Amino acid sequence: MSEEKDTGEEITEELSVEDTEKDDNDEYEKICFMCRRPESKAGKMVELPGKIHICMGCMQKSFDTMQNSNINYNDLMKNMPPNISMIDLSALNNQVPPQQKIKKRKEEKKAPKKEFTMKDVPPPHRIKEQLDEYVIGQEKAKKVMSVAVYNHYKRILSEPGDIEIEKSNMLMIGPTGSGKTYLVQTLAKLLNVPLAITDATSLTEAGYIGDDIESVVSKLLAAADNDVERAEHGIIFIDEIDKIAKKKNTNQRDVSGEAVQQGMLKLLEGSEVEVPVGANSKNAMVPLTTVNTKNILFICGGAFPELPEIVKERLNKKSSIGFQADLKDKYDKDKNILMKATVDDLRNFGMIPEFLGRLPIVFSLESLTEDMLVKILQEPKNAILKQYRRLLELDEVKLVFDNGALHAIAKKALEKDTGARALRAIIEEFMLDIMYEIPKDDNIGEVIITKEYIEHTGGPRILMRGQEIPLLDALG
Incomplete structure (x- = not known):
């Protein structure tokens, strides 16, 4: 009887230890033994004897180091005494002190995924009414955006027919502080679609220091919680688009100007782009996914600081001599001179015709009074x-x-x-x-x-x- 009792106590002790380890694993994150990053940052871990965890990145680095070194590990193992191992894993037990353990975040219960349909897109007058609550003035801009967005989602959510409708990408021109970014942010919030805002000043031609053009799409994917289908219904706003204008009087390679415009042509029109998941740059350790930009709405905005002078120069060519002639200084005090800008003016500014052709809707914002x-x-x-x-x-x-x-x-x-x-x-x-x-x-x-x-x-x-x-x- 005593033997049976002892055995029962041993079994109980073993179970309690297993339960404790299980609770510990449930409560705390695994830590990589080499780079000391938690599982939430480093990804899945490989478990070795002695409760040692190594992330896939460090494991790959170890394999690469062994492969690239000139040491013959087979000969090394043959020459070693039989009772000596290279690493004593048992000595590395309990490598993470209690004060350094990281508790797992409590997962929030996510609502079931809701399909985005045309019922979720209000008609243009409703979109404008909602924009009126947040944005003062800019009546024409709000009307243009409301119609363009409504037509865009009609195009991608309706059943395909004999006639293919083109994308309604937009180009916003307006002085600084007139509300370009705020209009787009409010629009995305009202429609409840993912929005990525990026700055064109950081974009360069592929192969040069700076952000590649594809990084714009990877930001949208991150905003959509890595849901490719949701990202393909999103909006990308590229601010400071005037900074990638073609540079004048330069003999150097224009890697952040005309080259970027040319690189964006396929992106604006619609193409399948491979983008990294959870990172801005492609590398061997980051998984890639394919995003089709055909149904992504691109909105570009810029202040175009030298454009008013180009517009004035064009308008002043019409001035003549005589009592009823237009004066050359007629437009000098016109605060809304940008409202008279045309596609030809933008081309003279430095935007290439192919780029402007993929932004069919061009409108200007008023200067604030x-x-x-x-x-x-x-x-x-x-x-x-x-x-x-x-x-x-x-x-x-x-x-x-x-x-x-x-x-x-x-x-x-x-x-x-x-x-x-x-x-x-x-x-x-x-x-x-x-x-x-x-x-x-x-x-x-x-x-x-x-x-x-x-x-x-x-x-x-x-x-x-x-x-x-x-x-x-x-x-x-």
């Missing part, structure tokens, strides 16, 4: 003034901007000539003291930002809880 900037401050869903009001509400303080203050901020922004981007910089500057001082006094109930405070000739008005106290220099 003072009234538009005032509306941008307060009307959009995520307006910056709404954000600051919410921040002070958490301190139980009401924030009010009078009409003169709003116009003073807009005037300062126009002077900076950086569009809507200037608004945040200006507001951050004069709100700093308010955000610092207000939490000191619990009796403050309301802060009124005045025109004098914005122009540095006075201060804000402070309303205490129950009475008004003008504090002109309270925060100055």
Whole structure:
């Protein structure tokens, strides 16, 4: 009986050890013995005796080293004493201290994959209505984008017929800070499709230092959680497209200009591209997948800083002599001169005809006026003034901007000539003291930002809880 009891205790002990090891493996990540990276970073591990784990990358490096070295391992093993092994694996047990163990992340329950259909794409007027909630002005641009996006998804989601519809890729021209990137971001958010935003300044011809053209597609694949089918219904926005214009008066190879435009032709038209999964560059250790760009919507945008001069030069050729003649300085004060740009002007700027031919929809954005900037401050869903009001509400303080203050901020922004981007910089500057001082006094109930405070000739008005106290220099 005693022997049976001992055996039972031994079995129980063995089970408890196995259970502990199982729980340990479930709770903590495996760590590569060589590069010390966890399983979530290094990928699948090879398990060796003694609880040693080695990632596939380090295993491959070891094989490559053995293969490339001149040592004959067969002769080495023959000459070694029989009782000596090259590596004592048992001595390497418990190689990861408890404080260095990494707990596994809890996996979130993913919702079942929903098929993207035409029912998920609202009609053009609905798209524009939703864009109106976020973007002020730019009526023509919003209308053009709404129709182009609707037609694009009709083309790829409808059944193929006798007539093949071409892609409706877009080229946006607009001054800095006019809302090019924000329009595309809002559009992708409303349609719930993956969006990749890239900068054309980093793109170079294949074989040179910089990003290859295919890296644009790999970013979209990453945005779609490596779902190829979802990525093929996505949107790619290439900003600063004017920076890859053909360089003038140069004898050097144009690896980041005309060459990039030529390399992008097939991508814009539609071709199968091999892209790395989970990385920006191709190498032996990264798996590749094929993405068809035929159904990906490409939107290119740029400020084209020298384009206004090209447009003026073309328009001034029509000027003549006489009482009813057009003056040569007629267009010098035209803020929306880019609205008159044509494809020929873009070609003179340095964009090659084949590239422009694959961007059939070309439109310009308006320059922001003072009234538009005032509306941008307060009307959009995520307006910056709404954000600051919410921040002070958490301190139980009401924030009010009078009409003169709003116009003073807009005037300062126009002077900076950086569009809507200037608004945040200006507001951050004069709100700093308010955000610092207000939490000191619990009796403050309301802060009124005045025109004098914005122009540095006075201060804000402070309303205490129950009475008004003008504090002109309270925060100055």
